[in-house]
Amino acid sequence: MAPIRDVDESDASMRQRLVNSLSQSFPGSALSKALACMDSDDEDLKDPLSSSCFAEMRLEKGELDDDELTSLSWLQETDLLKSLSVEEEEIKEEQKENEEFSKLNGGLLAQSHPPHVPYNPQKHINSKPPYSFSCLIFMAVEDSPQKRLPVKDIYNWILSHFPYFQNAPTGWKNSVRHNLSLNKCFKKVDKEKGQSIGKGSLWCIDPDYRPNLLQALRKTPYHPYHQLQMMSAPSTQNFTGLPGFGINRPLPLTARPAPNTISPHLFPFLSKRLGLTGSTVSGFSIDREIQDVAHTLVSMKGLSSKHSSGHSSDGSDYSSPPSPTDAAALLKQQCRKASANYLRKINSGKPIICTINPSEDHTYSASTLLMEDCPSSPTNSSIDDEYDFGPGGDDSDNSADYHSDYDYGSDGEGDEVDGDSPVHVPKITKIPARPSKSTPTRPAATPIKTRKRKQQSSSRSDDDEDEQKKIAEGADALMNLAGIFVQRQEPRQTRSCTKRRRGNEI
DNA sequence: TGGCCTCTAAACACCC
DNA sequence: TGGGTGTTTAGAGGCC
Ligand SMILES: [Mg+2]
Numbered sequence: 353m354a355p356i357r358d359v360d361e362s363d364a365s366m367r368q369r370l371v372n373s374l375s376q377s378f379p380g381s382a383l384s385k386a387l388a389c390m391d392s393d394d395e396d397l398k399d400p401l402s403s404s405c406f407a408e409m410r411l412e413k414g415e416l417d418d419d420e421l422t423s424l425s426w427l428q429e430t431d432l433l434k435s436l437s438v439e440e441e442e443i444k445e446e447q448k449e450n451e452e453f454s455k456l457n458g459g460l461l462a463q464s465h466p467p468h469v470p471y472n473p474q475k476h477i478n479s480k481p482p483y484s485f486s487c488l489i490f491m492a493v494e495d496s497p498q499k500r501l502p503v504k505d506i507y508n509w510i511l512s513h514f515p516y517f518q519n520a521p522t523g524w525k526n527s528v529r530h531n532l533s534l535n536k537c538f539k540k541v542d543k544e545k546g547q548s549i550g551k552g553s554l555w556c557i558d559p560d561y562r563p564n565l566l567q568a569l570r571k572t573p574y575h576p577y578h579q580l581q582m583m584s585a586p587s588t589q590n591f592t593g594l595p596g597f598g599i600n601r602p603l604p605l606t607a608r609p610a611p612n613t614i615s616p617h618l619f620p621f622l623s624k625r626l627g628l629t630g631s632t633v634s635g636f637s638i639d640r641e642i643q644d645v646a647h648t649l650v651s652m653k654g655l656s657s658k659h660s661s662g663h664s665s666d667g668s669d670y671s672s673p674p675s676p677t678d679a680a681a682l683l684k685q686q687c688r689k690a691s692a693n694y695l696r697k698i699n700s701g702k703p704i705i706c707t708i709n710p711s712e713d714h715t716y717s718a719s720t721l722l723m724e725d726c727p728s729s730p731t732n733s734s735i736d737d738e739y740d741f742g743p744g745g746d747d748s749d750n751s752a753d754y755h756s757d758y759d760y761g762s763d764g765e766g767d768e769v770d771g772d773s774p775v776h777v778p779k780i781t782k783i784p785a786r787p788s789k790s791t792p793t794r795p796a797a798t799p800i801k802t803r804k805r806k807q808q809s810s811s812r813s814d815d816d817e818d819e820q821k822k823i824a825e826g827a828d829a830l831m832n833l834a835g836i837f838v839q840r841q842e843p844r845q846t847r848s849c850t851k852r853r854r855g856n857e858i
Numbered sequence: 859t860g861g862c863c864t865c866t867a868a869a870c871a872c873c874c
Numbered sequence: 875t876g877g878g879t880g881t882t883t884a885g886a887g888g889c890c
Contacts, residue, residue, distance in 0.1 A: 552874095
């Protein structure tokens with residue numbers, strides 16, 4: 353696996369450079385302030401949960417809702433209107449490039465989006481989105497208030513956000529269903545727990561695979577050097593669809609959001625929920641992953657935070673955790689530790705090994721690898737619900753730009769998962785859910801099962817030690833999730849070491 | 859070259 | 875009964 357970043361520049365100095373450049377370009381901006389907080393000695397400020405750029409942005413933005421996001425006044429405030437003429441020219445240019453690209457490909461309609469043009473689904477309606485169906489489904493589900501959708505609403509979400517599909521042959525729906533069914537990342541909500549919605553079931557994201565999907569989404573490229581861009585490399589590309597960013601104001605190099613980040617303008621609800629907005633620069637995405645790791649650690653201890661899947665859709669607990677408040681407090685504490693651990697690591701000058709192997713990031717074998725190499729590896733990541741969007745789940749209703757026809761009637765507030773499987777039981781004890789009546793357990797799942805059984809039977813007498821170890825390992829696992837691999841761990845297996853059969857599509 | 863990943867198509871069963 | 879949904883199989887094409 354090739355390293356994303358050769359640390360010829362320490363993360364600390366890179367961060368400092370970013371702070372400086374941000375301060376110059378956006379004096380007093382939330383982004384620069386949030387980043388500056390990372391360097392603060394104040395432990396509270398270092399707390400990634402309270403000082404994340406998203407939290408800051410949210411505070412500064414004053415809970416801006418979608419209407420405000422799309423209002424003219426907002427546009428004026430952000431000087432966006434001043435750049436309309438520039439943007440129009442860019443659009444024309446992009447359309448021209450699109451047409452040329454289309455001609456080069458024989459003039460067919462269903463062309464993949466040209467890799468050199470930043471993708472805007474509303475503009476490039478003749479270009480096939482650069483997202484895989486898994487990503488599209490993931491975005492659709494994540495963009496729903498209840499994080500669960502019937503297939504019809506997934507269709508609708510895709511249609512409304514990617515007009516390309518309005519004129520596409522209907523086969524794509526088959527692909528969506530195929531993906532839902534075959535992809536382990538997506539699972540049906542049990543009918544007895546999810547409300548009956550007539551035909552079909554609700555679909556949700558398997559929390560075990562959510563990080564994988566996030567990885568997949570982050571790494572969905574639409575231009576060849578997005579990885580470099582993600583790692584603070586210079587870029588001439590503007591970030592598509594993000595008002596106020598990159599269109600009329602040249603962002604400092606290190607502050608350019610990765611092109612595949614989720615635009616808060618196009619996907620306001622989703623961008624907040626996923627926390628991907630401009631977050632792939634330097635430590636931001638890592639903070640996100642720290643949260644995921646910490647959340648996973650809490651889960652592994654049998655805790656359940658309020659906004660994670662500790663409740664079934666009917667609101668009943670199926671784990672026996674401390675109160676949500678306790679869980680949240682512990683979560684915060686562990687995040688601090690994980691964060692401090694991470695900062696220690698990056699400041700220690702030790703090389704950071706990264707992976708860009710997509711297979712190891714978001715495929716079935718990735719889970720295998722994670723399980724093998726890092727028993728406490730993070731598999732669940734819903735902490736963003738708790739901290740990025742507030743415990744009130746106030747984003748659930750006012751920011752979704754797509755609303756389902758259904759009222760799925762769950763308890764809402766980020767009950768991100770159905771609970772049709774014991775998702776909040778620590779992963780090592782989790783027994784894979786169902787599969788469906790007609791779906792035999794795939795052979796590829798057997799090794800994981802075996803490992804789980806082995807781990808389940810291991811002694812738990814040294815709980816405290818184990819927990820400390822888990823926290824440390826969790827921070828390391830964070831690096832894995834963020835695509836960074838800490839040296840302390842055993843070398844990973846290569847992809848060739850894991851045999852997969854077809855059908856593990858992501 | 860082979861394996862993997864993704865997409866597409868199609869057949870079929872089930873359910874409302 | 876028809877249509878929507880879910881599952882499964884098969885194959886093509888691209889990438890590594
Ligand atoms: Mg599935």
